Amino acid sequence: MTQEQVEVLILGSGPAGYTAAIYAARAGLTPVMYQGGQPGGQLTITNDVENFPGYPDGIQGPEMMEDLRKQAERFGLDNRYGMATGVDFSTPLSHKVIIDEKHEITAKVVIISTGASAKWLGLPSEQRLNGMGVSACAVCDGFFYRGQDVAIVGAGDTACEEAHYLSKLCRKVTMLVRRDEFRASVIMQKRVMHTPNIEIMFNTETVEVLGEHGVDSVKVKNTVSGEETIIPVTGFFVAIGHEPNTGIFKDFLELDEAGYIIVEKGSTKTNIEGVFASGDAQDKIYRQAITAAGTGCMAALDAERYLAEQE
Ligand code: NDP
Numbered sequence: 001m002t003q004e005q006v007e008v009l010i011l012g013s014g015p016a017g018y019t020a021a022i023y024a025a026r027a028g029l030t031p032v033m034y035q036g037g038q039p040g041g042q043l044t045i046t047n048d049v050e051n052f053p054g055y056p057d058g059i060q061g062p063e064m065m066e067d068l069r070k071q072a073e074r075f076g077l078d079n080r081y082g083m084a085t086g087v088d089f090s091t092p093l094s095h096k097v098i099i100d101e102k103h104e105i106t107a108k109v110v111i112i113s114t115g116a117s118a119k120w121l122g123l124p125s126e127q128r129l130n131g132m133g134v135s136a137c138a139v140c141d142g143f144f145y146r147g148q149d150v151a152i153v154g155a156g157d158t159a160c161e162e163a164h165y166l167s168k169l170c171r172k173v174t175m176l177v178r179r180d181e182f183r184a185s186v187i188m189q190k191r192v193m194h195t196p197n198i199e200i201m202f203n204t205e206t207v208e209v210l211g212e213h214g215v216d217s218v219k220v221k222n223t224v225s226g227e228e229t230i231i232p233v234t235g236f237f238v239a240i241g242h243e244p245n246t247g248i249f250k251d252f253l254e255l256d257e258a259g260y261i262i263v264e265k266g267s268t269k270t271n272i273e274g275v276f277a278s279g280d281a282q283d284k285i286y287r288q289a290i291t292a293a294g295t296g297c298m299a300a301l302d303a304e305r306y307l308a309e310q311e
Helices: 017-028 041-045 061-074 124-128 137-145 155-170 185-193 290-311
Strands: 002-011 031-034 076-079 084-088 095-099 103-112 117-118 149-153 172-176 198-201 204-210 217-222 228-231 235-238 240-244 275-276
Touching: 002 095, 002 117, 017 031, 017 041, 017 103, 017 117, 031 103, 061 076, 084 103, 084 172, 095 228, 124 172, 124 204, 137 149, 137 155, 137 235, 149 155, 149 217, 155 172, 155 185, 155 198, 155 235, 185 198, 204 275
Parallel strands: 002 031, 002 103, 031 076, 103 275, 149 172, 149 235, 172 198
Antiparallel strands: 084 095, 095 103, 117 240, 204 217, 217 228
């Protein structure tokens, strides 16, 4: 195992991580970032970002993340590929993080911005056909189903946004909604309800995704009548929310029942001195790029103050 000591270590490269990096680098804290399993974070698998202030015409998610990367590197961010695979936060000012199981970094401060990942239904058929017709990212994979019929599970803003995206590529999109109503904001609900090639099936649960080497249909059940129906589709998309990427911290950090890191109100301080949490890893309520960026800024400022207090 190789070893290294750094001042400030940032884990994760979404809007939270890069904003923390910009602030930390400009404050002369010489931050080192490990980008994690999905460099650029969740915005790299989205298309139009229309609600980030400062872009009157909107911007593509990957383009925005590229801009953030360049901005952070301009101020001297040491930006690296690699994934944190273990931590030991038992010694203040000497927190240990293992990268890819082979490199041990000791940092005075760790800023966690590891984000969240897509949730799955947990059906064996969903797992078996993952990548062969089953996907959790319409924007990444929708292109493969041009002119075809697809289904999407979920009733939140993500499901509505992805259903609408798919409706522009596919012949027909069937939305499978488990309750008798959406969770999504009214504007997003209206968007899918007014799209002619989106059919919405309420009170509908997925029983099984069917197909041998690819998806050929999905078996669903009406939760009120109990009736089962087979819908012919070649693509099956899952958009039922996300879970925070915080598993490696669970022995040291206080997490809530859903696994989000608990931070002190109005700050990014965790229960461990010198470990700060930002972005979706600690936010189950807002989960927006702009709020993630805001907490990334807070984490860098909290880190700077903490280091100044130690001197
Ligand atoms: P949400 O948690 O808001 O919604 C998840 C949806 O999946 C719910 O409708 C839920 O159903 C459904 N679901 C969960 N588990 C299952 C299951 N096992 N079977 C079937 N359905 C299931 O997640 P989102 O990813 O949609 O959104 C996350 C956050 O991001 C929200 O705050 C949202 O507003 C925001 N967002 C905003 C966007 C925008 O403003 N442009 C775009 C995308 C997201 P139920 O309702 O029954 O619980």
